[in-house]
Amino acid sequence: MAVIEVQNLIKAFKGDQVVKGLNFTLEKGKCVALLGPNGAGKTTTLRMLSGLLKPTDGSIHFEGATKGEDIRQYIGYLPQYPIFHPWMTGKEFLVYVGQLAHLSKKDAIEKADQLLEKVAIFEARNQRIGKYSGGMKQRLGIAQAMIHSPQLLMLDEPVSSLDPLGRREVLTLMEELKQQTTILFSTHILGDAEEISDDLLVMHHGEIVEAGSIESLRHKHQTAKFELAFQGDTTTYQERLKQLECIQETFLEKGEIHVIVEDIETARREILKEAIATDWPLVKFELSRTTLEDLFMKVVKN
Amino acid sequence: MQWITIFKKEILEDWRNYKWIWVPLVFIVICIMDPISTYYLPQILESVGGMPEGTVLEPPEVVPSQAIMMSLTELSMLGVLVIVAISMSVIAGERKSGVAELILVKPVSYFTYISAKWAEKLLLVFTSYLIGMLASWYYVDLLFGQITAGQFFSLFFFYLIWLIFVISLTIFYNTIVKVPGLVLTLTVVTIMAMSAINQIFSYRMPWFPNSISGHITKMLMENSVPNALWGAVSITIILSVGLLIASNFILKTKEMAD
Structure with a gap:
């Protein structure tokens, strides 16, 4: 079953097409890597799917959403460089965004604690985010994306900026999250895509040039x-x-x-x-x- | 309730960056500065010296209503500037830094986002303005003579409408540009332009928002609320609401990432 169906998705900035008519569907429960070199249009695509950018043309259909419904409630999104309120503590931030995603305060606190544990920053939950390291921020970013148990989790270059240790931790975490939700993540590092994804969408110059499971692509090429x-x-x-x-x-x-x-x-x-x-x-x-x-x-x- | 969540978060933010402490203090200074220095002008001049021998210094003839209006005059300059400065990054800052990218992918309506922030800044300004004016009232009463509670609170609430307009205008520019400094500049320039228009056309437009303080002076002298003041206040409220609604539409057309 498809979670999201994208048809002829186009984004142009000042007449310059950055994303040139994407068509793809994401199957429920799959972990899909959006792979491509820098400047391929990966971030723009994810931002359109998350509603941060408005598509110039094309449609994004979310399974189960009625027409005109706010699909943001079904989506968890981690930007490439997540920025938080540095004056908040990790836990405060999670509870805050949890409540913004329609959780009750009690549920938000409970879920925040669970996620803090899961992303291994529970110890630092009452520290101000301003003091967090890059890896901790990335993990907090994943936690905030998961706070409302979204049906689709989108991560923009979740491991690219991390050191080898942090990278390993986040990959392990994603491996775990795969069991719970559909994941779409972008990367320009093939090894990461190969390691945890089931399917690949290879993007280049704003187009999807290859799509399929890793095995089938290997076979094909x-x-x-x-x-x-x-x-x-x-x-x-x-x-x-x-x-x-x-x-x-x-x-x-x-x-x-x-x-x-x-x-x-x-x-x-x-x-x-x-x-x-x-x-x-x-x-x-x-x-x-x-x-x-x-x-x-x-x-x-x- | 998302609105309350954002409202509370804003209060916490302004608490952690000490706005809840320094803004009221600054408002107290702004409000009492002029009445007090006017009263003590002779003493100040005397201690500074330089006056010819035999000069008789007498306190200027200031009636209580004039004294308290001095607070409003200062507020309309410095106070407005402080209000714009504390509100200039309320949305623009979040968009510029990128926090908005995390917040606005959550299912929050833009109007909730805007109005909760507006309301929190209004609460901060209201509190500071109230404390500042109460201090002014105290000193005016002590040094110049009586201002009745009725006079004080009608002055307080009518001028508050103008301050609400200033906040709404700042929020409005917050949704248009995402550089806080530019929000400040645009807001101040707009208010200055409005003030110039008001001075030129005041006879034809007695209901213009900038004429509120002029009408308040008249109100204190005549001890009744001039019709024009009701008109100006109504127009100002309508404009403020209009600005908030426009902000919502403008923010909707903006992309939350570049």
Whole structure:
């Protein structure tokens, strides 16, 4: 079931289209990464979904919301650089925004305590936010986004600005939150997307260039490629490989021959047959899978 | 209730940044400054010296109603400036810093957001103004003569309407620009322009908001409320409400992030 359905979403600033007609749906319970290089339009997209920016065109439909209803109650949002009232304590802020999200004071206090515990800043709950470290603010930011148990949690670059320790903590936290709600988070770091998301939306120049589950994208973009390394002069073997019928293309990289083939099974048989027949001094024979990194680079470069 | 939540948060904020302490103190100083210094002018001149031998210094002839009007004159300059200064970042500041990005993605209506902030600033100004004017009343009564409670409170409430207008105007500019300094400038320039218009056209527009204090002077002298004062007060209230409604519409058209 879809939580949110986006159709032809466009945002233009002074005639300049930053987001150029997005179409996608988010499935309930999924953790989706909005992946793209800086300037791809990720933040603008999230801000439109959260209601902070008005779309120039297109529609955002929230499942279960009637037309014209305030969809902000269903959404939790963490901006890239969350700013709080520095004079408030962490707990005061959570109770404040909890009440703004229609919780009673009692419920807001209860929920604030739970979340403070969960994001591991319970000890610092009565300290002024002005004294919090970057990682603590980020975690408080996640807590404030979760305070009203939203159906969709949107996080804008939740880990990009954190040190490795803070990054690990927030990723673990997101792993946990995945069980409770649908998450859409943006990142320009592929590793983060790969680690916790089920689905990817790859954005570039304001458009979604790839979408799907991580597995399906890997599969789709996998090229059949072998990497071979030899003892002695490698180039002579490249010539001989080129003569094999099953091989499309070869190139040398770092002293290894990369062989692009049509069909993995046939190519493996053919190459190995040839290798045994003419006694090649092979030191490496490897079927390489394209990583998502390759995919990301490929998609972004095109 | 979201309105109460924001209202209370504003009170707490102004408490933590000491506005609830210094604004009333500043208002006391503004209100009593002129009546007291006028009364003690001869002594002050004497102690400063430089007057020719034999000069007889007599306190200027000031009646109590003139003395208390001095407080209003100061309020309409310094007081207004203080009011604009404490309200200039109430919404603009939150938008500029980015807190608004967290607050306004919560299901809060913009009118709740605006009106709760407006009401809290009104409460702060009302309290400070009341304390300041009570102090002024005390000194005027002591030094110049009697001001009746009836005179005092009618003066107090009619002039309060003008101060409400100042707050509403500041809130209005808060929704238009998000640089607090610019809010201050725009508000002060608007009030100065209105005051100039008032001086030029006062005969044709007796109901103009800036004419309220002039009408109050008349009211104290004649001991009855001039019709024009009712008119000016009504217009000022209508304008204030209009500004708040306009603020709501303007904020709705604004994007809460760039």
